[in-house]
Structures are given as C-alpha cells and as structure tokens.
Amino acid sequence: MTDMTAGAAPVRGTLVADAHTRKRNASEKRFRLYGAIAVSLAVIALVFLLTSIVRNGAGAFMQTYISLDVTLDAAKLDKSGNRNPVEMAKVTTFGYAPLIKDAMASTIAANGIEIEGLDKPEDLISKEASAQMRDVVLANPELVGETRRFEFVADGRIDGYYKGRVTMQSAERDSNVTPAQLRFADALKEAGLLETRFNWNFITWPDASENRPEVSGLGVAILGSFYMMLIVLGLALPIGVAASIYLEEFAPRNRLTDLIEVNISNLAAVPSIVFGILGLAIFINFVGLPQSAPIVGGLVLTLMTLPTIIITTRASLTAVPPSIREAALGVGASKMQTVFHHVLPLAGPGIMTGTIIGLAQALGETAPLLLIGMVAFVREYPSAPPEGFFEPATALPVQVFNWTQRADPAFIERASGAIIVLLVFLFIMNAIAVVLRRRFERRW
Amino acid sequence: MPTTWLILAIAALAALGFVAGRARAMTSAGGDARRLHSLPAYYGWNVALTVLTPALGLFVLWMLVQPFLVDRHVTGLIPDSAIGQGSSRGLVMSDVRRVAEGLSVLEARGADADDIAAMTPEALQDEMAAVGVALGTPMTPAVKAAAEAYRAETDGWRTWMGVAVLAAALGGLALSWRMTDKDFRARNTVERGILFMLLGAALVAILTTLGIVLSMLFETANFFEAYPWQKFFLGTNWAPDFRGNSELAILPLLWGTLYISLIALLVAVPIGLFAAIYLSEYATKRVRTLAKPAIEILAGIPTIVYGLFALITVGPMLRDWLAQPLGFGNSSSSVMTAGLVMGIMLIPFVSSLSDDIINAVPQSLRDGSYGLGATQSETIKQVIVPAALPGIVGAILLAASRAIGETMIVVLGAGAAAAQFNQGLGEVVNPFQAMTTITVKIVSQLTGDTDFSSPETLVAFALGLTLFVITLGLNVLALWIVRRYREQYE
Structure with a gap:
C-alpha cells in the first residue's frame, strides 16, 4: 500500500470505519454466515439421514x-x-x-x-x-x-x-x-x-x-428388481439411443420434432405416480398383462427412464465434434454410416454413464410400482426369464414400503436393512458411472 | 411357450434371410463385391429387415386386437339370465376369463380335457381351487360354457396368428429375396428403414404422453358419470366408503398437498438458495469439492429412503420434542414431518439449479458492482440475484411441482386422514396434525382389490389427472418465466 510509511506504527489504510461502514461489514459477515449455515444444514441433514438408516438397519444383518x-x-x-x-x-x-x-x-x-x-x-x-x-x-x-x-x-x-x-x-x-x-x-x-x-x-x-x-428376507425383491432392471436396460437403452440419434442427427426442424422435444422435457417432470396410473390403465387393464409382474414394472420404469437416457445421450452426441462427422462424410460415408460407425462409438462412454444413472433412478422408484400390484405378498421366487418376467415378484423399494406397513417393530429394522442393501446397489452403480466417466471421457 | 417358439422362428428366418440375401447379391455380381451397388452386408440386412418388420408388426397388432374380438364375441354368448342380481356383464366376463385361465392351469397339470368338459361347474370350481385359481362367486353352467368357448376361441385365434405371422415373414423373405440383384440400391433402402425406426423410437415420447392423458381422461369421464363433478371440485369433505354414499371432494386433499409443499419449499428454498450462493461466491475450493457432491448425494437418494427417515426418525422426534410439549397433538405423522423431510429432498434440486443460474451471470456485472464500492453481499443481493431472478423463480416452481407430485414421503410421513374442514380452521392449519395428499389417496384408492366400476376407485384417475394438470401447468409456467425474462448476456 502506498500510504504505509516506514517506521511508523502499522496503519491499515486511512479509512476509519464509521457507523455506516461497520454496519455494512457486519451485514456482509452475517450474509456469509447464512450461506455457511445453509451448506452445513444440508450436509448435516445428509449425515443424519444416513446414520439414522444405518443405525436402525444394521441389526437386520x-x-x-x-x-x-x-x-x-x-x-x-x-x-x-x-x-x-x-x-x-x-x-x-x-x-x-x-x-x-x-x-x-x-x-x-x-x-x-x-x-x-x-x-x-x-x-x-x-x-x-x-x-x-x-x-x-x-x-x-x-x-x-x-x-x-x-x-x-x-x-x-x-x-x-x-x-x-x-x-x-x-x-x-x-x-x-x-x-x-x-x-x-x-x-x-x-x-x-x-x-x-x-x-x-x-x-x-x-x-x-x-x-x-x-x-423374512429380500430374495424375491432383489430378483424382481433385477428382472425389472434387465427389462429397462433392454428397452430404454435402444429406444432412448435411437430417439436421441434421430433428434440430434436427422430430425428436420418442423412441428413434429418440436412436439417430440416438448414431450420429452415434459415427461421428465411428470410425477412418478402418474406413470403408475399409466401402467395400471394401459398395461394391465387394456393390454391385459398380469399384475405384480416384473414385465409391467419394467415397462413403466422404461418409460420413466427414457427422458433421462435421451437427455444424457443427446448431450454426449453433441459433445462429439463436427469435424469427426465431416471427416467421415468426406471419405464417402453415408450420413447413417457416419453416425453408427463414428459418432455413436465416440459418444458411447457418455451414453453408458447416463444409462447407469437412469437405471439407478429406476431402481429406487417406488410409487408407480405400488399401483401395478407389486405390493403383493410373494413368497415364490419367480422362475428364470422369459417366463419369470410374467410371474409375480416384488421390488426392493416396494419391499421396504411393505415392511413399514406391518405392526411388529422388527419389520422396521428389516425395512432399514433393506434400504441399506438398496443404497449399496445404488452406490455401486453410481461409482461405476463415475469411474466410466473418469476413465473414458474425452475432452475435444 | 409357443409364442417364444414363434419369435425364435421369425428370428431364424431373418438370419436365414440375411445369409441368403447376401449370397444372392454376390452371385448376381459374379462374386465381385465391387460390381454391387452397396456393400454386400446391406443386401443381407435388407432381406432380414423385410422379414422382421411385417412379421413382428403383425404379431404385436394381433396380440393387442385379439383379446378384444374374443371378449366381444364371448360376452355376446352369455345369456341375460346368467347375470345375477347386483352383478354386471363385466363382472361375469371377468369370472369367465378367470375360469378360462383355470382350465389352462388344469390342463397344464395333466388333467384330461374330456373329463373337465364332463364335470359339473361345482366340481370344476373345487378342482380349480385346489390348483390355486379361486373364484369370487359360484360358477354357473353358463359361465363354464362361456369359459370353454373363450378358451377354444383364444386357442384357435392363436393358431391362426402363428400361421399369419409366419406367412408374413416368409412373404417378406420371398419378396425381398427376389428383389435382390446387383443393381438394387440396398444401402438406401436399409437406411431409410433404419431412419423410420429411429423416428419410431422418438415417437415413443409422444405415445407415452398420449397414453397418460388418454388413460386418465377415459377413466375420469367414467368417474364423472358416477359422481357429480360439482361435488368433486367444490365439496369440502373426503370420506370414501366402498359401500357407497362416499363424499369425494378434492379440496381437503389439495389443501394437504399445498400445505405440505409450502413447508417443504420454506425449508428447501432458503437453504438451497443460500447454499448455492455460498458455494459459488464464497466457498474455498476445498469446501466446494466436499460440500457440492454431498448435496448432490441428497438428490440421488430414492424417495422411499426419505419416507422411511420421516417415519422412523423425524416423525417421532418432532412429536416428542415439539408437538407433545407444546400441546399441538401427538401424531408422529404430520404435515411438519412430511414437509421437513420433503424440504431436505428438494435442497439439491433448488441449489443445483440456482447454482447453474448464478454461474451464468457474467463476471463483468460483479466487477462493475465491486468497482462502485459494493461489498460482496451487496453485489449478490442487488446485482446477481436480480439478474438471476427469472431462473431462480423457475427453479422454485420446478421444485414446487416436484413437491406436489411427491408420493413416498407423504405416504409414510403425512398420514392417511384428510383435512377436516368441518372441524374448524384450527384443525386444518395445525402443522402437527396428520394430513393427507392427492398422491397418498391415489395410492390408497388404487392398491389392493379394486373394482373399476365404483367411483371410489375411479376417483383416483380424476385425482391423477388433476395432479398431472397442476404439475404440467407449473412446469410450463417455469419454462415460460425463464424464457420471457431471461437476460441474454453476450
């Protein structure tokens, strides 16, 4: 500082804080404190939530x-x-x-x-x-x-x-x-x-x-959830990727395309319970698929996961630089060949990450499954697919809900234990997604 | 399972078609791939796709249409005398379907078809109960006859379907195989086909929305035939009774929904907003790398986990520490429980959206404000937040739409009793009172044994449609505000 003179007692500037400045500085500090409190509240809530579940559920193991x-x-x-x-x-x-x-x-x-x-x-x-x-x-x-x-x-x-x-x-x-x-x-x-x-x-x-x-255990629920994830993966991934390719690479700018875009962003915000109503009305009452079956749950969760997969896939398709497409077109590839031989493989890691995150969301989804009868009491393990897709099963989060509805307090412990299992699965899936992103993500 | 075999047969035909098409193209070019219009594999794909598309399309269409036709025909076979007092044709038909299913189970277990045909309905019912197919009402001869007709027709049509689908596959194979020669523009044809498939996948989004709207619209129309809409929208009491005479007004549910959402937003908006401001403007890099993922974890936790947290931890805690000492009641499930937990769930939603918006405000605005002598907090309050306001309002509206549509937290944390307007205002605004929401009632009216002709069940569809309209409206409003008031910084 230029106004610091050598030898004299250290004076920090010439400004003497008057009442107004002090007030402003105090308000600055206060504001900052509010922010810090907000962040700590959020973190405390997370820690409290997790410890409460673990403390209650550890006994189930x-x-x-x-x-x-x-x-x-x-x-x-x-x-x-x-x-x-x-x-x-x-x-x-x-x-x-x-x-x-x-x-x-x-x-x-x-x-x-x-x-x-x-x-x-x-x-x-x-x-x-x-x-x-x-x-x-x-x-x-x-x-x-x-x-x-x-x-x-x-x-x-x-x-x-x-x-x-x-x-x-x-x-x-x-x-x-x-x-x-x-x-x-x-x-x-x-x-x-x-x-x-x-x-x-x-x-x-x-x-x-x-x-x-x-x-009581989680065998049927884990199997049911696994079957549903298979269905979601088998349907949502191809449909989602195909839809994204169409919208990102081929769609002409017209009303139909706009309509599709609006629908996708809207579906991402529709409450999950509404998808349950859809599943009940269309897949069970209209098409006549069996209640409580993983196939219905899988279809409903597919529809719910589609927007997530489409949004992430489109983001990774746009991240592939146009020079790749131009180079491919330049050596004589057709538009379709360009997309399927070059753009899609380069967008692959991003699509996989998005798919895993979508699957993790679907795995934890409960409300729509309640409506399609997955709350039923099922003691028989469903058989191997494809027949098993049509046999009654439950799902992990629904099993949690089921156990909370029972009188014996031991079931609360079981429910918390089931949540721990669910969270472990989610953690593994998200960890895989993070690793994939770190390992394969390319910055162009 | 013959259906599995049918699909395998089609797949085998497609594979055969691929090989045959490719081979034929190569032969027509005299074994020199350079004389072909397209790469050899495209000729194979062309044949394979022409086998698959019509066959699978026909298969799906048949599976959808057949139950309708059979149903309609068999319904006509039931004489009016077979429909008992208090029953309806629809109920008898569901018995018929159930008996038909039971017949299949019995035959699958090795029962002789002639024996079954000779059995009296009573004996058949006992037989079926033994293999786990229970009927609600005693089986009449008419039901038995209709069930046998139902099964015979279903089986007959199934056979025809197999024939038709295989014929379509073979026809496609023959046609495209004949078309294949060296000048055929196979790549263009295949690519056009693939483009249509891609378009079809994109149309799933529209179909889903259409499915949601139509399914709820039809059942809602049925509901309003059985229950006057004035009472649904303007009544003040929710008291469903499956014996009839229910009062099904949406107002108490809507009140519960909005009240809980309000508390959730009162928790989530200040915490989320301040957290976003702190993390983007004040926090050191280390704090940011730790706190930001922690808040995002909150967003990845399934709602059932929050629900259980409300049920076993937050609810009892609020009851023992606040509600009981202060004399507000002694229910552990309450508006406060659900609102608080839902607020925690929404924190990351508000904070990550606001974070993006705050970061989008250009640095030059901040620098200008600092240059005029403003402190950091004054800059935030008077420059950044006003500049980001449309986005923040949009984020809050999206969070509100989330809160209104949330199900599991309220199912486990808010209770099942609807707000009672006739008990006075004090009961209705007490945040420690158990209260129920639209989503909770959708779940409770549609789980368990449901009868799709009673207004008590159908009301769920009307509630669902209302919920859909409200959340859709909020989403559209949020988007509109963001678009309308967003400042474009260059």
Whole structure:
C-alpha cells in the first residue's frame, strides 16, 4: 500500500470505519454466515439421514440362532416306516412342532437349566422352524429315526433382545414374550447353544408373514428388481439411443420434432405416480398383462427412464465434434454410416454413464410400482426369464414400503436393512458411472 | 411357450434371410463385391429387415386386437339370465376369463380335457381351487360354457396368428429375396428403414404422453358419470366408503398437498438458495469439492429412503420434542414431518439449479458492482440475484411441482386422514396434525382389490389427472418465466 510509511506504527489504510461502514461489514459477515449455515444444514441433514438408516438397519444383518438336538421320531414322521417322501409329506408342519418342543425339554434337562416361571420354552424358536425342519427331512428321508443337531432361527422377540430392541421391562408388557423366556435365552447363550451372527438369509430368503419377521428376507425383491432392471436396460437403452440419434442427427426442424422435444422435457417432470396410473390403465387393464409382474414394472420404469437416457445421450452426441462427422462424410460415408460407425462409438462412454444413472433412478422408484400390484405378498421366487418376467415378484423399494406397513417393530429394522442393501446397489452403480466417466471421457 | 417358439422362428428366418440375401447379391455380381451397388452386408440386412418388420408388426397388432374380438364375441354368448342380481356383464366376463385361465392351469397339470368338459361347474370350481385359481362367486353352467368357448376361441385365434405371422415373414423373405440383384440400391433402402425406426423410437415420447392423458381422461369421464363433478371440485369433505354414499371432494386433499409443499419449499428454498450462493461466491475450493457432491448425494437418494427417515426418525422426534410439549397433538405423522423431510429432498434440486443460474451471470456485472464500492453481499443481493431472478423463480416452481407430485414421503410421513374442514380452521392449519395428499389417496384408492366400476376407485384417475394438470401447468409456467425474462448476456 502506498500510504504505509516506514517506521511508523502499522496503519491499515486511512479509512476509519464509521457507523455506516461497520454496519455494512457486519451485514456482509452475517450474509456469509447464512450461506455457511445453509451448506452445513444440508450436509448435516445428509449425515443424519444416513446414520439414522444405518443405525436402525444394521441389526437386520445379524440374526440369533438356537442349536437343538432333535430326535426325528419315526413313529411321528413316518408311520408306515418305508421312508417314502410322498407318504411322509402327509405329515404337516404341525406334526413337526412337538419334536421341537420335546427337543427343547431335553435340552433344558441336559444342561440343568432352571428358570422360575418359564412357560412355553419352545416359543424361543421361530414358528417357521417346523416348516424348515420338514423340508430337510423330506429331502433326506434317511434322517428319520436319528437325532440330529438343527440350527433354528430364534423368534423375532428373542432376536430383538440381543439387539436391544426388547428389554426385560418391555417383555413384562409384551404378550408375545415373558422375562422368564429372556432369562432362559441368556442361559442357552451361556450353554453355547444360542448365538447371534451375520445373517445371509436376509439377502436370500423370501418375504415372510406378519408375525415371523425373523425369517423374512429380500430374495424375491432383489430378483424382481433385477428382472425389472434387465427389462429397462433392454428397452430404454435402444429406444432412448435411437430417439436421441434421430433428434440430434436427422430430425428436420418442423412441428413434429418440436412436439417430440416438448414431450420429452415434459415427461421428465411428470410425477412418478402418474406413470403408475399409466401402467395400471394401459398395461394391465387394456393390454391385459398380469399384475405384480416384473414385465409391467419394467415397462413403466422404461418409460420413466427414457427422458433421462435421451437427455444424457443427446448431450454426449453433441459433445462429439463436427469435424469427426465431416471427416467421415468426406471419405464417402453415408450420413447413417457416419453416425453408427463414428459418432455413436465416440459418444458411447457418455451414453453408458447416463444409462447407469437412469437405471439407478429406476431402481429406487417406488410409487408407480405400488399401483401395478407389486405390493403383493410373494413368497415364490419367480422362475428364470422369459417366463419369470410374467410371474409375480416384488421390488426392493416396494419391499421396504411393505415392511413399514406391518405392526411388529422388527419389520422396521428389516425395512432399514433393506434400504441399506438398496443404497449399496445404488452406490455401486453410481461409482461405476463415475469411474466410466473418469476413465473414458474425452475432452475435444 | 409357443409364442417364444414363434419369435425364435421369425428370428431364424431373418438370419436365414440375411445369409441368403447376401449370397444372392454376390452371385448376381459374379462374386465381385465391387460390381454391387452397396456393400454386400446391406443386401443381407435388407432381406432380414423385410422379414422382421411385417412379421413382428403383425404379431404385436394381433396380440393387442385379439383379446378384444374374443371378449366381444364371448360376452355376446352369455345369456341375460346368467347375470345375477347386483352383478354386471363385466363382472361375469371377468369370472369367465378367470375360469378360462383355470382350465389352462388344469390342463397344464395333466388333467384330461374330456373329463373337465364332463364335470359339473361345482366340481370344476373345487378342482380349480385346489390348483390355486379361486373364484369370487359360484360358477354357473353358463359361465363354464362361456369359459370353454373363450378358451377354444383364444386357442384357435392363436393358431391362426402363428400361421399369419409366419406367412408374413416368409412373404417378406420371398419378396425381398427376389428383389435382390446387383443393381438394387440396398444401402438406401436399409437406411431409410433404419431412419423410420429411429423416428419410431422418438415417437415413443409422444405415445407415452398420449397414453397418460388418454388413460386418465377415459377413466375420469367414467368417474364423472358416477359422481357429480360439482361435488368433486367444490365439496369440502373426503370420506370414501366402498359401500357407497362416499363424499369425494378434492379440496381437503389439495389443501394437504399445498400445505405440505409450502413447508417443504420454506425449508428447501432458503437453504438451497443460500447454499448455492455460498458455494459459488464464497466457498474455498476445498469446501466446494466436499460440500457440492454431498448435496448432490441428497438428490440421488430414492424417495422411499426419505419416507422411511420421516417415519422412523423425524416423525417421532418432532412429536416428542415439539408437538407433545407444546400441546399441538401427538401424531408422529404430520404435515411438519412430511414437509421437513420433503424440504431436505428438494435442497439439491433448488441449489443445483440456482447454482447453474448464478454461474451464468457474467463476471463483468460483479466487477462493475465491486468497482462502485459494493461489498460482496451487496453485489449478490442487488446485482446477481436480480439478474438471476427469472431462473431462480423457475427453479422454485420446478421444485414446487416436484413437491406436489411427491408420493413416498407423504405416504409414510403425512398420514392417511384428510383435512377436516368441518372441524374448524384450527384443525386444518395445525402443522402437527396428520394430513393427507392427492398422491397418498391415489395410492390408497388404487392398491389392493379394486373394482373399476365404483367411483371410489375411479376417483383416483380424476385425482391423477388433476395432479398431472397442476404439475404440467407449473412446469410450463417455469419454462415460460425463464424464457420471457431471461437476460441474454453476450
């Protein structure tokens, strides 16, 4: 500064801040602070959202198991005694339940566990256990008559006890579990018969009924979502790319082209639920496709993803410099050859990135799927495509919604766990998109 | 699945056509590709496309039209006496279709066709229930006969379809194969064909819009036949009752929608706008590279995640910390819950749009303002924001249209009870009260078992159309404002 004189005390300029200047400076600082607060609020919201989901959902990946030695009593399971699975199938799951009860009683005796007021110790085990045991026995009839160690899924309340969701106090008020049963579970844990560990079944098993949260899983939902993504990829990518090529490279400037452009930008802003109404009215009621089927979900999501893919594809087509086209035309290629042999491959990475982002959007979409019946309770895995496209399935986000509608709080944990799975898939897809962009993007 | 075989057969014919067409062209040129008009592959493609296009086109058309014709014919077969009290021809027809489906299931499981034909309707119904095809009403002989006719006709037409489609494919093959010789302009023909396909793909956008509008328009018309439009638009009470006598007024739903959207915008607009200003004008490079992607992550999170967040975290928190201590009620799903969470969802929407707009304001305007002695915040407030205002207003309108059409957050966070205008104004404006929106009601009226003849179901289409019109209007308005008031800086 020119007005700084050597030797004198450092004076910062000649300006003495008067009241007005101070006010202006204070207002500057305030304004800046508002901005910083806004940014931090947004970031805090993100962190809060993610931690809340992870904290609630982490438990879904752990599951409590109880090991029991069950005597597969031949007199009860195979009355005729010829180990014929067809005849043995006549014994329903109700026939297997007493075996678990007996096994529980003998376990209590063998380990010398004495719990005051313990009633119905077999309730510690999931109601699904007898069905699972029946499946094992029917698959291996030679097991009948032997004593075998089974590992059963613990009941949702017992499982919740080891995840902090159920406490001694809450058990007092709960009609489904008693404090004595919880103490018994602790005793089993001490005896090494009960453990909580990672739960792959959450990813692979199908949904389960209202009062069996412990055996519900995401298998059918993941498969359904995967089928829908296949359909979206198979339809939206070619149609979207073809439409973009037409609009960007061939379309004459006329009313039809304008109409198409307006429609595309409008479709990008139509609420997703409206696409669900479209799917219900056109694909299910008019065309007669089955409800809850991945094909309908895939078609609806295709229509929703198209604008995204078209917009990104057009952007990457325009990013290819005209010199490439001129060079190709110059050596005698037709317009079509120019586009398909040169422009399209050069725009490829951009198109792929856009497609993956579009797919990620489609994967998380819920509302339209509710209307086309994907909320149905589906326990059967759909078969392999193409037949599987027409069979009932659910989808990941819809499964989340489904679980939030159930009474047992264990399903809230499952729903948050499902969200974590969904977010992991989305993260992977977006990471691939970012890597593709970094790796292949060309600046001309 | 015979349909799969049919498509495979067409594909095989197309592949054969490619090879044959290419070979014929080469032969006609005496094995010298230079004497051909186009590259040899184009002759192959020409034949393959002439096989595929008519065959697949006919196939799709047939699949769409056939159910109509069969339906119409079979409907005529049902005698009036077979339509019970309180039933309708449409309901009987849906039973017929269901029975026909059951017959297919039974035959697929190896039941003998003659046995089924000889069964009484009651026995057949039991048989079907055993394989998982349940009927709502007892099967009458007329329904059974109609179902058998339905199946016979469907099967018959299916066979004819196979014949017709294969004939079309073969015809295309023969025709284009005959046309192929060395002077045939194969490349031009193929390219014209491809151009039409590209155009067709672009037309999907128009078809989708048309589909949306038409599907909702028809059902809305049906709704207004069953329910007076004056009561829908001007009534003040929402009380659907599937036994009839419903009150289906849009006003309480519209109020809930607008109220929640308003709160969402009150959260999103200041935060989003200030965040955009801070990140583009003040933030250091390091802050920007960290905060900008973080805010954009918010935009990539599916709405169901926000919905769950509202349901299990924000809702209970607001209830325990604000609503109950202040005596505003004790519902965890409320206008505030949904509005707040939706506001978070909209932050990146507002901020990234505003960011683009603010960055588009030329540096010379800023420099001019600084040169006159303005501080940075004065420049922003008096120069940049006014210059960017049309764009910002456009962004806010787009965010509003997003908020109005949002579904999952309100389904999980806002509750299912419609605003009750007859309970006084206090109930209606209490932000901690559960309130429902148009989208929530579309979901609840259209999920589960729906009967497409009752106004309680059809009202969803009227609501959907209203929603479509509102969001479309906002989008068009946003675009218009941006175009009309945008300053063009050179």
